[in-house]
Structure formats: C-alpha cells, structure tokens
Amino acid sequence: MAAEITQAAPAPGFLPLPCGAMRSDRAFTVIAWGVGLVGLVLPLGILGFLLIEGMARLSWAFLTEAPAGFPLGSAGGIAPAILGTLALVAIGLGVALPLGVAGAIGLVEYAPEDSPWVRVMRFGAECLAAVPAIVYGLFGYAVLVVLFRLQISLISGALTLGLMMLPIILIGAEEALRGVERSLREAALSLGVSRFNVVRRVILPKALPGILSVTLLAAGHAAGSAAPVMFTASVAFARGTPALDAPVMTLPSHLYYVVSEGADLEQAYATALVLVVGLLLANGCAALLKRRLAR
Amino acid sequence: MDSLQLLRKDTEVEIATAAGPTAFEIDELTAGYRERRVLRGISCCIPERRVTAIMGPSGCGKSTLVKALNRTLELMPGGAVTSGHVRFRGADLHGPAVDPRAVRRSLGIIHQQPVPFPMSILENVVFGARFHAICRRAEREAYARLYLEKVGLWTEVKHQLHESASRFSGGQQQRLCLARTLANQPQAVLMDEPCSALDPYATRRIEEHIVELRDEYPVIVVTHNVGQARRISDYVLFMVDGQLIEAGPTAQVFEAPQSQLARDFISGRFG
Numbered sequence A: 001m002a003a004e005i006t007q008a009a010p011a012p013g014f015l016p017l018p019c020g021a022m023r024s025d026r027a028f029t030v031i032a033w034g035v036g037l038v039g040l041v042l043p044l045g046i047l048g049f050l051l052i053e054g055m056a057r058l059s060w061a062f063l064t065e066a067p068a069g070f071p072l073g074s075a076g077g078i079a080p081a082i083l084g085t086l087a088l089v090a091i092g093l094g095v096a097l098p099l100g101v102a103g104a105i106g107l108v109e110y111a112p113e114d115s116p117w118v119r120v121m122r123f124g125a126e127c128l129a130a131v132p133a134i135v136y137g138l139f140g141y142a143v144l145v146v147l148f149r150l151q152i153s154l155i156s157g158a159l160t161l162g163l164m165m166l167p168i169i170l171i172g173a174e175e176a177l178r179g180v181e182r183s184l185r186e187a188a189l190s191l192g193v194s195r196f197n198v199v200r201r202v203i204l205p206k207a208l209p210g211i212l213s214v215t216l217l218a219a220g221h222a223a224g225s226a227a228p229v230m231f232t233a234s235v236a237f238a239r240g241t242p243a244l245d246a247p248v249m250t251l252p253s254h255l256y257y258v259v260s261e262g263a264d265l266e267q268a269y270a271t272a273l274v275l276v277v278g279l280l281l282a283n284g285c286a287a288l289l290k291r292r293l294a295r
Numbered sequence B: 001m002d003s004l005q006l007l008r009k010d011t012e013v014e015i016a017t018a019a020g021p022t023a024f025e026i027d028e029l030t031a032g033y034r035e036r037r038v039l040r041g042i043s044c045c046i047p048e049r050r051v052t053a054i055m056g057p058s059g060c061g062k063s064t065l066v067k068a069l070n071r072t073l074e075l076m077p078g079g080a081v082t083s084g085h086v087r088f089r090g091a092d093l094h095g096p097a098v099d100p101r102a103v104r105r106s107l108g109i110i111h112q113q114p115v116p117f118p119m120s121i122l123e124n125v126v127f128g129a130r131f132h133a134i135c136r137r138a139e140r141e142a143y144a145r146l147y148l149e150k151v152g153l154w155t156e157v158k159h160q161l162h163e164s165a166s167r168f169s170g171g172q173q174q175r176l177c178l179a180r181t182l183a184n185q186p187q188a189v190l191m192d193e194p195c196s197a198l199d200p201y202a203t204r205r206i207e208e209h210i211v212e213l214r215d216e217y218p219v220i221v222v223t224h225n226v227g228q229a230r231r232i233s234d235y236v237l238f239m240v241d242g243q244l245i246e247a248g249p250t251a252q253v254f255e256a257p258q259s260q261l262a263r264d265f266i267s268g269r270f271g
Ligand SMILES: Nc1ncnc2c1ncn2[C@@H]1O[C@H](COP(=O)(O)OP(=O)(O)OP(=O)(O)O)[C@@H](O)[C@H]1O
Pocket: B033, B036, B038, B056, B057, B058, B059, B060, B061, B062, B063, B064, B065, B076, B077, B078, B224
C-alpha cells in the first residue's frame, strides 16, 4: 500500500534545529569556558598567593639592601640578587640576540632554499632548545669555568645563559622571518636592490615583533633558572655592583638558598614575588613596544 | 602602421613583419620551475614605446614570461631560464657580465598584489632610488613628489608622507607601487595583472597611467581581461600552455584572429 503523502500545513515560526548537535555544542561551550578559566585562574592564583605571602616583606629596603641575618637571607633585602640577575641576562642577551638573529637571517635569507644543511642546523637548534637547563650549567662549568679558567663569575654565567637562550632565539627568529610574506621579498628584490638592504629595511622590521616576543621568552626563561648559574656564576652572598670577573647573586639561586637553609620563608615569597613581577613588567613593556611597532 | 614580428618555432613562419624599433627580442626562450617546464620555446619581439598585452588562459605561463624578462624569475624557488635568449635593446639579459640587480632595476615590474613596504610613504617611493643613488637624502621629498604626482597620488598623500602606507586602499597601494618602480628610473615597465585586485574605478585610473607611460617606456601588461587588452594595448601576444599562439597589432588580433584558440578566448568561450 502506498504511503499516504500528507500535505502538511506550513509549520508555524522557524524550523527546529537538530537537538543532538545542539547538546554537544552546549557541552563544548561549557568545556571551552572551563578550560579557559583554569588557564586564567592558575597564573592569577600563583600571583595572588605570592602577593598574600610575600607582600608584607616587600619594601623599599627589601629592594635596595643586601641580605643579612643568620641563616643568611632571614633579614635584609635582595638588591645584589636583582642586580646580578639583570647583569647576567643583559650580557647573555648581548651575546645570544645578535648571534641568534644573524643565524636566523642566514638560514632564511641566504641559505639555498630547502638545502639539507638548513634542515640539519634547524634540527640541531631544536635539540639544543630542548636540553635541560642543568646540562647547560654543567657544560658552562666544565668548559667556561674550568677549561677556559673564567672562574665562577658573571661572565661565565652570562655566557652559559647566552648559550641557553641562543637556540630559542634562533628558532623563534627563524619562524618570524619565515612568516614574512614571500611577495614582500619579491617586490623589494625586484627593484634591483641588494639582499642585505631588503633584509635590513623590509624583512627585519616586519619580523621584529616576533623576534621581540621570543627574546623575551628566552630572557624570562634565563632569568628564572637557577640551574645554569648554580655552578658558573652564583654565590650565596655578594655585594656592590656586579663585575665581570666576580661571582654574583641571582634571584632564583637566592630563592633556592633561602628555602633550603630554612631561613625565613616569607623572605623567599617576597623574592619570588619580585622575580615574577619583574617578568610581568618586562612582558608588559614588550607588549607595548610591539603595539607601537605594529602601527 | 608598424606591426609586430613573430617567428614561431615550429613553422618558422613570419606571421607579421615588424617595422619600428624593437625593445625586447625573445629568442627560443624556455623556462620553468625545477622539473616543471612552463615556457616552451617562445620567440617574439616587443616594440619600443608601445603597450604590449600578454593574454592567455590561467596557468599558461604569462607571469613566468614577464618574470623571465627582468630576471626576477630566478628569485622564485626553483625558477630558472633553461635555454634561449632575451635581449633588451640588444643587450643579453643573461650575459656573463650582467648583474641581475642591474637588470631588475632597469626593467621595473609591478605585481598583481600591491605590497607596500613597512615604512613611510615617502620611504616607500624612494626605496629603490636611494639604493641606486639616484636621489640624495636631502632631496628625497622633492624627488618623491615628482613620482607621486606622476601617478596622481600627491594631492591625496601630501600631508601624510611620513605615515605608513598600510591604510591605503588597494588602488592607492597599486599607484604607490607604480611610483616606487618609476622612481627607480627604469627603461621599461612590466606589469603582471596590475588591476586584477582592483575595482573598476581604480582599474580605470591605472589604465590611464599605462597609456601615459607608453610615451616614455616600452610597456608590457599581462592581463586576463580581454576588454582591458583591447582598451590599452597596441600589440597583443596570445599564449596557451607555454607557447605563443598568436601575436600582432591589437586591432588585427581582435578583428581577425588567426587561430581557433584565440578566437574562442576573445569571444569568452575559453580561458
Ligand atoms: N613558484 C612556482 N613553483 C612551481 N611552479 C610554479 C610556480 N609558479 C607558477 N608555477 C606553475 O607554472 C605554470 C605557469 O604559471 P604562471 O604563474 O606563469 O601562469 P599565469 O599564466 O600567470 O597564470 P595566472 O593567469 O593564473 O596568473 C602554472 O602551471 C603553475 O602551476
């Protein structure tokens, strides 16, 4: 018997949506929000925790005085550690940034396209970026401190940190340079100008925000690691302005000493707070700079 | 009326005999990207101070041909001329003592997508000219003004010379690129579909400039647009699949196309 085809009256209003798909869409929305919230709450939570625990000790004196008390660090401030970390990272960047950017320019702009050497070097840099910080520390100790007789000093630590930052900057700068549109290169080169001129005036300005981001990432990583400076640069106590041939205090290693010596934990929280806020400030400045560059 | 000479490889028949001076002589040119051969034996002459349109269906090798004409093809990955010659006013582009950068400077190219450089409008215009020491630092504003006026941008931008060009409309960007290329003081201008990213109004403005350029330079314009070729060109080269199928004065090619392919393309049935 043939099915009867009923001529339905026009449905009132709008047609219904498939309810299975709607349910999974709702579930996905909830999950996405949940995961997003975790991502937001975690860093804010850490910062809030440090603020609550360390804020009490934070003062002008804490930022400008040397540590004191027994065990060392239970009183006084962290000024030499701040100076030491700044000096280490600045000198390390002074080495790693030009080398990393130059290397990336070589790989992207000058090396023949898809040459096996480029792939080998890229792979090498990726491996180096994945090497744990403590291994850099050991390498720095064996080669710089012992073999080159640089002693445990600012310069040994800065070079070790530079070595650690180099592959990160190299890979990031390479990515940033590769991200610059082909057509821009082609248009500039087709005016008959030299490749160097194109790189300097067209490609680098375009890649600069990306290079800045990865430099900050590397610098933050370096500023916060105790392992690479432990055997190459840091001591429990130093004072005065850092000198190239003398050891320095650093924030992460000071934190380590204070906690492991069982000195005042609040001092440790305040130190950590300074480190984290310092990194936040640096990131904020970089974001501002990037906004200005993008204009 | 002077007409264009075309020697076809397979027949060696002169389809038309040239009168008037020749700018480009292309002789048995083959070129491509790595293993992929795109141009297969192109021979023709392109006249001085005329607009020559290159037409043909998508992928037939028009862009490859114009890039081969100013040695920018070798900037593409794997791109190379594999055999044949291109001569510009008698000089071989691929001669042993020729610096490709000098070729690129002398034979300016405008691409399909206008790409302003990440610098001020002023710097954009004098970018090549500064490198080639055509204009001194002190006189760059006057120099840039000359070329911005030439492309009709001066009144629009004279108060924002030091701002970035990225907020320009597509048509303005394309005229800026034209100014940039002309500021390089080239001896010929090549254009690869200069209007395909533009609206009809901006297209019309660029077309007017092309026609003006003809008084000073040999101009080669790749175009998809049959109507545009008809409006602006004096000569037409018609390519299919890396080969030159037909060439001649525009009126002749449009009124009495010799090959079925060209007839179909012109009437819009193919391409
Ligand atoms: N960079 C490249 N690498 C490899 N092959 C390419 C490259 N550029 C173009 N080709 C190939 O060469 C052939 C001709 O390309 P070309 O860009 O010269 O064509 P066209 O006539 O300009 O086409 P359109 O009208 O779409 O611009 C195409 O088949 C294309 O696939």
